[in-house]
Amino acid sequence: MASNRPVFSAVSSSARQLLMLLRCISFAKKAHVRISAEGIRFSTEEGSVVEAFIFLEKALFSSYAYHPPPPPSSQDNPPDPPTFEINLTSLLETLNIFSLSDPNATKRPGDYDNFASHRLNRHAGINAFSNHALGMTGVCTFNYDGEGSPLSIHMSESGVTTTCDLTTYEADSAEEIPFARDSLAIKTIMRSTYLLDAVTELSSLTPAHLTLVASPTSRPGADMSLSAAGALGSATVDFTADTSSETPILETFYCPNKVSASFKFGLFKHAQRAMAVATKVSLRLDEDGVLSLQFLVEVGASSGGGGGEGGEGCAFVDFRMVPLVEGEGELDGADAGGEGTDSD
Template sequence: MSEDQPRVLTASVHDFRYFAALLRGVNFANRASVSITPDGFTVTVEEARCLTATAFVFSHVFDEFVYNPDAARPSQRSQPEDDDDELTATAFEIPLGTLMDCLNIFGTAGLAPGTSQKKKKSQADGDDSDGGRGSGRAGGKGKGRADADDVSGNARLDQWFAPGKGTGMRMSYAGPGHPLTLLVAEESGGPTATCEITTWDPEPRLELAFDSDAVVLKIILKSSWLRDALSEIDPSTEKLTIIGNPPPPPGRAARSSAPPCFRLKAVGQFGSTEMDYPNDREVLETCECAHPVAFTYKFSHITRALRALQSSLKASLRIDDEGLLSLQFMMPAPRRPGRRSQAFIEFWCLPLDE
């Protein structure tokens, strides 16, 4: 494809660690659906027709974000424009694990700026398939597997990457039948890597319709409270039951015999474990439950959210009257002047039939 031909998507960022953290939160299935709109794009994966996860990557995450949907339909560019036509999303599928490996080609796709994880957490992620072996330090020296003698590529780097800004990335997509192209560089005068990732036509995905008007349990809490609880459960656990009880009326203290507002019950081969959360604003920022509820889920599905929990600030847990679970994780905002919008990752999980 010629340089002058318009692309469907062109996006660049001087430090892609925040972008990598968003993708890492849903990197538990290799095949991912990407949907691009003028506001950004979503990356969605699913597992066992019971679990879906979506990372919402808004355009402000990038320093440059140009979306040209007409480039995906070259046969229409010569025809008169129809004012009634609406902009539609451009969709395709990619191997997400391969994309994460490409981002980490210099070993710098570590922790996102603004997160406060422990060092041992980042080391644990280093064994995962996303190749998260970086230390998360801006401007760190990578392993340099790219060709540093690509003079023609380096000649145009200054317009995309600023020195001292960490590892930069330029991403482009020319349309159906074309690969997703990544240009990764640690600095304008350093080594670069160009990666072309195969794309596929999108296939129908699992659609889980959450009924926001029929929510029977809503919990908002710090991600660390939920992350620590899930991390302490034995990995051999098979089922996790989420139990909710109505909180006491405002101004009235809960009785000592009253059940907890929020409880996690894990059941496995070696017994069961219960973890209770008190109705304390320091623990549960929001607890809405009209009557006692309990729904059970496959524990291995719930643990898929641990990566997102590790990078997020707050977690919102909602369950509708059919037992469909919605987990939404608010990510820290990128540290940029005038850009305070926060991205988020959302999981939907079907309950077990019991």
């Protein structure tokens, strides 16, 4: 490189905030990372049937600097933003070093079925990203020198410091799951806790798959429902956009024609962490049956150098899920013997 300065460097005043966000997509061991002038993007996927990604914009950092590598010559186009893969499990363990006092810190990524403490904190007015919940945390510095270099993380809290160099790997050229934003069969927004409660209730049946059904509001009955069946029976959770209530379950709802799609239940379990920490969720289904869940997570934006102006900010965690083909759900249910897919 022509300069000694790193391609990317950033400082966060709250390592636990980053930890909580990245845990939302921690169903896979490796994460694809893309760095740009606007922020850093992490994504995970499993079997080309589910993918999740989160974009940490530079305003979430107290300082953020991106210096793209120069082209080989003045006639060449600027190089693409750096992309690489890292071991996400190792990154989470690094960010968790100063979180040993957090009761959730010792839980394995899959052990997230009990949300009682989350609900108590929510009703008590404690946001998962508030200073009270985070305990005003350690400073975390990221550095990346360029292709082949490790992602270096330096953390400091109360005079204790630690540095970790995470090996970076060449990123696979896997394509994202296509989602037709301009051809939607369903679009709705609701509080994320409503979706979490529904998935948690249905999970007690140990189902193999979950079915989403929606109908236009002009028809009687529920506007949207989630149903599942397992060895212990079957259940359906209904959602309505009835505006006669001061707090309708579905805040917005669009569904021109009746539609139904089924998914492996384990895919929804992958998203339970995001459901637990998010404020709202935008649920969209395109005409091919691909499901998009976009979670709005309220966070404290850093003040200073990163472009933020302090106060409350937000981050979005996105999931895309591929539906089961006709008959696949029945076969999965028979093979599973009523057991749902594990999240790990």
